Amino acid sequence: MKRKTIFLLAILLLAFVHSNSQTKADAARETNETELRRQSFEKVWSTINENHYDKTFGGTDWRKVREIYEPRAMSAKTRAEFHAVLSQMLGELKLSHFGVYGRETQIETSRNGSGTIGIELKMIDGRAVVSRVRQSSTAEKAGLKPGFVVEKIDGKSVSEILEPFEKNFAALRYNEQTKRIYRERILLGFIEGKPETIVRIEVLNGKNQPQIFSVARYAAKVEMSEAVGNFPPQEIVFEAKRLESGVGYIRFNGWLIPQMPKIRAAVSEFADAPGIVFDLRGNPGGLGGMATGVAGLLMTEQVSLGSMTGRETELKFIVYPQANPFSGKVVILTDYGTASTSEIFAAGLQEIGRARVVGERSAGAVLPSVFVVLPTDAIFQYAVSDYKSPKNVLIEGIGVTPDTEVKQTREALLAGRDLPLEEAVRQILN
Numbered sequence: 001m002k003r004k005t006i007f008l009l010a011i012l013l014l015a016f017v018h019s020n021s022q023t024k025a026d027a028a029r030e031t032n033e034t035e036l037r038r039q040s041f042e043k044v045w046s047t048i049n050e051n052h053y054d055k056t057f058g059g060t061d062w063r064k065v066r067e068i069y070e071p072r073a074m075s076a077k078t079r080a081e082f083h084a085v086l087s088q089m090l091g092e093l094k095l096s097h098f099g100v101y102g103r104e105t106q107i108e109t110s111r112n113g114s115g116t117i118g119i120e121l122k123m124i125d126g127r128a129v130v131s132r133v134r135q136s137s138t139a140e141k142a143g144l145k146p147g148f149v150v151e152k153i154d155g156k157s158v159s160e161i162l163e164p165f166e167k168n169f170a171a172l173r174y175n176e177q178t179k180r181i182y183r184e185r186i187l188l189g190f191i192e193g194k195p196e197t198i199v200r201i202e203v204l205n206g207k208n209q210p211q212i213f214s215v216a217r218y219a220a221k222v223e224m225s226e227a228v229g230n231f232p233p234q235e236i237v238f239e240a241k242r243l244e245s246g247v248g249y250i251r252f253n254g255w256l257i258p259q260m261p262k263i264r265a266a267v268s269e270f271a272d273a274p275g276i277v278f279d280l281r282g283n284p285g286g287l288g289g290m291a292t293g294v295a296g297l298l299m300t301e302q303v304s305l306g307s308m309t310g311r312e313t314e315l316k317f318i319v320y321p322q323a324n325p326f327s328g329k330v331v332i333l334t335d336y337g338t339a340s341t342s343e344i345f346a347a348g349l350q351e352i353g354r355a356r357v358v359g360e361r362s363a364g365a366v367l368p369s370v371f372v373v374l375p376t377d378a379i380f381q382y383a384v385s386d387y388k389s390p391k392n393v394l395i396e397g398i399g400v401t402p403d404t405e406v407k408q409t410r411e412a413l414l415a416g417r418d419l420p421l422e423e424a425v426r427q428i429l430n
Contacts, residue, residue, distance in 0.1 A: 034074070037082055040374040041073050044086050044100065047372075048093070053310045053385045058093060065092050083378050084168065095383060095396060096178070096339075096365030102378040115195035115217030119144060120282075121188055122408065123180040123336075128158055128187050129410050130203075134220075142215045145206065147414030152202035153190045161190055177336035177363045177399060181284070184337075195219040206414045225256040228287070229371060240266035242273065247425050251279035255286025255341040260293060267297045267326050275329035275428030277421065278345075281359060285340025288317070288368055295345065296322040298330055298354060303390075305348025308368055310385040317344060330355035331424040334400055335408075339363035347389040347400045356427060357402040359420040364399035 045066050048057075069089040076082035083102035090098040118137020121128050128150040133140045151158060165186055169179050191199055198214050205211045223236040237253035240262070248270030252259050270276050291305055296319050305317035332346045332355050343366040349355035367383035374380050388394055404427070406420045 033079075036375045037074060037076075037079075040082075040376045040378070041070060041086065043372075043374055044090070044380055045070075047380070047382060048090070048098075051311070051382075051384065052093075053383065055311060058095070060092050060094075065089060079376055082376065086378075086380075087168075090382075095367060096363075097367040097369040097381060097383040099381050100374070100378050101381070102376070114192075114219060115197065116192050116220050117142075117144075117199060117215045117217055118220070119188075119191070121150065121184040122282075123184050124408065124410050127410070128184065129413065131408070131413060137220075138216045138218055139213075142213045144201070144203070144213055144215070145414075146416070147206060147410050147412075148211075149204040149410065150187065150191075150201060151204060151210070152200075153187065154200050156190075158187060162186060175364060175397065177361065178365060180336045181339075181363065193217050223258065225254075225258050234286075238262045240269070242270065243277075243425060245425050245429060246273055247428050248273040248276040249279065249421075250276060251281075253283060255283070255288075255290040257287065257290075259286075260290060263294055264297060267294075268324075270328075271324070271326060273328055275331065276326060277331050277333060277424045277428070278355075279333045279421070280338045280342040280346060281333050281335040281420070282337035283339070283342040284337065284363075285342055285366075288341050288344060291341050291345040291348065292317050292319045295319040295349060295354075296325070298326050298349070300325055300327075303348075303352050303354075305344055305352075306387060306389045308385040308387045313385070315385075317348065319348075329428045331427055332357050333359045333420050333424055334362045334402060335360040335420075336363055338400070339365040340367075343395050343400050344387065347393070347395055350400065350403065351390045351393075356404070357400060358404045358406055358424045358427065359402050360405065360407055361401055362395075362399040364395060364397045366395045 049062055069085060073082055073085040076085055080102055083100045086100040090100070117139040118134030119130050119139045120132040122131040130144060130146050130148045130150065133144055133146060153161060162183055165182065169182065174182065191201065193199060195217050197217050199217060201213045201215060203211055203213065224233040225236055227233050234254055234256055236256060236258050238259060239251040241249050243249050248266065250263060250266050252263065267276065295305060299319055299321045301321060303319045305319060307314055307316045330349065332349065334346055334357055338346065339362065343362050346357050346362065350357045366387045368385050368387065369381050369383045372380050386394070387396065404423055406423045408419055412419045
């Protein structure tokens with residue numbers, strides 16, 4: 001069975017991993033733990049050794065890496081520590097989309113359930129700032145607002161919560177964009193929890209005064225995608241509207257199959273609009289083929305969004321024009337959380353001159369990857385090829401540079417303004 005490649009930065013995938021075979025789990029329990037770890041280490045090291053798209057491993061001595069990490073892995077005191085060592089080993093490649101995600105972690109323990117309070121966070125100037133508050137959510141009813149700075153969660157300061165993870169960031173060699181993504185997802189993991197429980201959040205409010213909110217978690221009714229191989233179902237978030245200016249606005253949280261008909265319908269609805277803004281801020285990617293499908297709704301001729309190259313193969317992201325494509329202006333919003341398929345879409349349309357990019361530099365995490373289950377029941381993610389833009393530019397580790405850099409600020413959020421979106425609209429109308 002052919003594995004599907006996924007262009008998605010697996011942010012805290014560990015919080016969603018479930019064994020897809022009870023029989024496998026039962027069999028695993030009957031096998032010696034040491035042997036399970038030995039098999040898992042061998043699977044990870046050999047997979048990279050035999051399949052990494054770069055035969056030189058980017059200059060890394062992969063055999064030497066084994067000599068260093070195998071003793072550390074096999075002497076790990078817990079399974080969680082073992083998986084952490086495997087991730088550190090993969091970090092020697094200095095690339096995104098390589099990792100081992102176990103279920104026995106601090107984050108999963110903190111996320112005891114699927115309850116939410118209905119907020120999103122952004123790391124702005126090193127602080128965790130509320131960026132969105134869902135309408136009719138318990139957070140909105142409690143009085144939390146965009147622009148408030150989260151300082152403590154259930155009595156623990158943000159720095160205390162992040163401290164143990166910061167050490168892992170150093171070991172895994174994440175770039176600064178990726179670190180910011182992980183920090184906000186980790187903090188949201190501590191805010192979320194079992195429905196009908198209370199989370200106590202201490203903030204700096206709009207007057208820079210300390211304020212405490214006790215907010216009830218609730219089980220939100222959400223649409224979920226289907227699993228793709230070993231990649232688990234994901235929540236579907238989609239928003240499309242016509243702004244007061246008449247410009248179309250489309251935002252979605254991942255390149256997942258259920259999003260495609262929604263995007264197609266929205267582009268069709270905005271056929272008479274002067275332009276469309278695709279808001280890909282915080283969008284970590286998904287199915288790579290969807291980028292060409294959406295681009296086809298905007299093109300009148302066949303083009304390429306770039307190519308991916310493996311050890312022996314090369315595949316181009318060919319865009320085939322769709323019937324009645326949108327002919328107005330296109331602006332793409334990016335930030336540090338824009339990754340993978342989102343970067344292919346942004347870089348590709350930017351370089352062929354079909355769209356302008358506004359916002360912040362993207363994550364620089366743009367490799368196609370697959371997910372497999374290890375004998376220890378963890379998920380192993382590894383990249384299978386590289387990606388280059390239409391102009392043969394490497395995006396990995398660098399990111400997409402916006403045509404116009406505009407950063408969102410806490411002050412703008414407090415005032416109810418979205419500075420990058422305002423600039424995108426201005427460019428469409430001018």
